[in-house]
Amino acid sequence: MEIKKFFDSVIITLFIIILSIGIFFTYESYKNEESEKIKDLKKDMNIISNRLFELVENKKYILENIDNLIRETEDIKKIIKTIYDFNKFDLKYAYFSSTKGDLYVYPKINIPKNFNPLNKDWYKLALNNKKVIISHSYETPEQKKIVFTLSKVIKKEGKVIGVVGLDLNSEKINEMLKSTVQGKYYNFYIIKKSNRELLFNNTMDKNEIKKIEIKKEFDVVKYDDNIYAYSEIIPDIYIISQFNIDILKTNVIKRMSIFVLISILIIVIFRYVYYNFLIKNVIKPILVISESMNNFSLNIKEKKVPYFSNKYKIKEINLISESYEKLIGTMIASFMNFELLTDEIKKVYNRLKNVNEMFYEIIKLITMLDNEDLMMEEYFESVLNYVINHIEEAKYGSISIIKNGKWQYIAAIGHNIEILKNLEIEMNIDLKGNRDTVNVLSFDEIFNYDKDILNKDVVDKLELATKKFKYALIYITDLEGCSLVISVETIHEKGFSKDSQEIFKAYVNLAKIFLYKKFELTKIENIYFNFAEKLASIAEGHDDITGKHIYRVGEISAFLAEKMGYDETFVEKIRKFSPLHDIGKIYVPYEILNKKGKLTDEEFEIMKKHTLHAKDLFADDRYFDMALNISLYHHENCDGSGYPYGLKCEQIPIEAAIVKIADIYDALRAKRPYKESLSHEKCVEIIIKGDNRTNPAHFHKEILEIFKNYHNELDKIWNEINNSGGENSGIKN
Structure with a gap:
């Protein structure tokens, strides 16, 4: 009976497992269906908003150019009829109301005597606006079904003569929406974001419209049991689709109920049939064999193989008994051969160890x-x-x-x-x-x-x-x-x-x-470096007479970095990105950049912000990390007297410290509208000993030492780039 209890517990456990798996996969199915529904919704909304955009823009274009038609003919009724005839697939009505309230509608409809178009939104809003106005109107004077309306004030010889309105055909819009979603359970609405005015399908409650927060051009949101997707058609006009999640939940509950019922039925039938079979044909024969196995250890010790004379009805039971006999014989032989196999096992182990080491090293290479x-x-x-x-x-x-x-x-x-x-x-x-x-x-x-x-x-x-x-x-x-x-x-x-x-x-x-x-990677880096050169040309166009300053700074910076022992990658990057050190100056007003006299305190504060403007260009792009460091920090001084942050030497990125001395050296040597050029010897003297503006304490000690030792080579580099003439005429000592 213990076997029976065990079997019952197995059945219960199996049922719980099957039920849990069913619940899990049903839930996952629900989430997947919901996710797929959202994907479909996004795709459909993209198509719908594009098609509605084309429709609205087409009608706006007609209204924006209607003044030209009025200049050609004074028959406004003929113009209204022509507009409708050429656009009757999309339009429900085209109409014109004069400033006196005379209303002409095409195709003609019965207009109540008390109907005053001058009180309608489409008229009032258009009258006070030069542009095309989008609002809602009603398909009939009874005001039962809203329509999407575009209207525009009409002037003749500068004088307002009335307002033209176009009602989009709701049935055609509905046909277009249905053809796009192809039978999916969506409700569509068109609203005006600014005042939450419904322009199409007035079945949505106003409170429900207010719940939908529209923050982007396109998004999908969930409220209560509904999924809403909205997409901008044109500014302030949005298409909203609604899908009720209860449809998905109902389908899931149905599938889950069917699964549970089928599982219970299968478990009950399985237990009845299999339990009867187990008792009669398995449990009883196994008990007989089990008794014979009680002497297993004794048989091994005495090297004695038992023999079962009974033949059981179930083939597998016979196999168990035969396997038991073979097991005893095999184990006896295994004990005898164990020592012979030990050496072979060691060889296999060593080979597997070598293979494992090889895989480890391959993984290491892959990681590299x-x-x-x-x-x-x-x-x-x-x-x-x-x-x-x-x-x-x-x-x-x-x-x-x-x-x-x-x-x-x-x-x-x-x-x-x-x-x-x-x-x-x-x-x-x-x-x-x-x-x-x-x-x-x-x-x-x-x-x-x-x-x-x-x-x-x-x-x-x-x-x-x-x-x-x-x-x-x-x-x-x-x-x-x-x-x-x-x-x-x-x-x-x-x-x-x-x-x-x-x-x-x-x-x-x-x-x-x-x-x-x-x-x-080389391709990507070349693209970034080419872009860097284009940006450098922009900066050059603002603040360089000959355009050579940025290239001299680049080559001098690369030379100093190489002498400091940096690798080829670092040297190449600083050569490429140091020309961007003053890229922020493209944001500085032209009159300040090119002022010949001394800058006022206010102007100098504006000029200093060119370092901070670099973040607008390079932030969040890891390929321009060095360019950002150079542009942002190359006016910092090691003694903390620099800008924009007043950093100390150890806080300043080394690439910015290198470009600083290269920039100052070239600025001293180069001729500018506001200064004469200096000789190489005078520039070296100012940088090493200082003057009323430059102090040796401003520079990184190691870079300054390399500058001292190799300044003759820097002179050669400067002259090679500048040998075509230009800035250096009339050098002063």
Whole structure:
């Protein structure tokens, strides 16, 4: 009976699990349906708002140009009829009311005697406004059904003669909406945001309209049991769609109810049938076999295999008994063979350990792909190291690139990389070997081929730099504008195994991905740098006579950064972005920038804000982080006397401190409308010793020391850029 209780608990647990899964998936189904409904709503609303925009803009255009028609003919009724005839698919009525209240409607309708158009919104609003007015009107004088109305005041020879109105055809709008949503359960309304005036479909309660907060041009919001989507047609006019969530909830409840009923029915039938079967054909035979298994330990100890003479009705029960007999026999044999298997297990373990290490290192290489500042040489050297560590036969290796007819080595293990990097190898033909596959070539095959395509001097240097090997795995692939060549060599006579070739392929793919990513990043950086140069030209146009100031500052800043020991990436960035140091001046008034006399205190405060304006251009763009630092902080002084924040030396980004001294040096040397140029020697003296404006305490000590040591080289750089003439005429000492 214990088995029966266990089986009942399993049945109950199974039912709870099935019910929980059903509830979970039903809920997820509901959320997915709701999400899909919102997506459909967004898509439909985009189409509808565009179509309504075209419709409204078309009618606005007609009204905005109606004065031209009146100048051509004085028959206003004919104009109204012509407008309707050409737009009757979209219009319900076209009408004109004179300032005396005379109303002409086309197509003609019965107008009550007490109907006064001068009291209607479409007339009053248009009368006091030069533009086309959008409001609501009614399809009939009984005011049962609202229509979307556009109206405009009409003048003749400067005098108001009346108002023309166009009522959009609600049925046609409704047909357009239905054709777009194709049977979906939406209600649509058109409202005026400013006063929450309904322009189409007056079935929505005014309080319900007020609940919908319209903050954007387009959004989807939920209130109570409704989903509302709104989209701007034209300024102040919005289309709103409404979908009742109860429809989704009802469908979900129906599906859940059916699922629960079916689950209960299946569980009840399953329990009845399976329990009877279990008692009769499983439980009783197992009890018999169980009694025989009580002596399991004794059988193992005595190495005795039990025998079951009974044949049971169920095949599986017989298999259990037979399996038990075999189990005893197998375990006895296993104990005897255990010691023999120990050594083999150790070998398998060691092999799995090596594979695990290889996967770990591959993951490490994949992680390195995300490092945008990682140099190509460093990554390729890591790839070679891992390849040689995990390919048993591998001894040496190299990675090279063929680009623009030049063959250049990037990294090598075992070979002399210094000689290989300095080789100038011209390549006008394709390398031997199939593309995008592993080629196995001998040392002699490779160098005999090299002798056929390269000059003797290059081949001699290649042989000098290359370690002797027997065979090489070579992989050649063509990427964008170049070919990647990866080679791994062995000194073994048997060459490389198939497993080794597969491992080689795995690492080759990582090298390809890295190089491809580098090319893509280079493209992006070039786009940003080109944009930086355009911005620099804008700044130059405001405050530079010859346009050379920004380029001199760029080259001088790059020179100082290089002498400070910064890497090539940093030096290139400061060369590109230092010309943007005064980009904020595009926001400074022209008369202040070009004032020849001394600036007033108020004017100088405006001028100083050019540093803060850089944030308007560069904030939130990580590619312009250095440009932002330079533009924002290059007027800060190390003693805290600078602007805009009065930072101390350790708070100032190093790139801004470098550009500061370059900018001041060039400003002193350059001729400006408000000052004469100074000689190189006088500029150096002012920066090192100071004057009434410049103080050595303003500068970063290390940068100032490099300036002192290399100022002659800076003079050469300045003159090379400026050698075309211009600013430097008439230098004063």
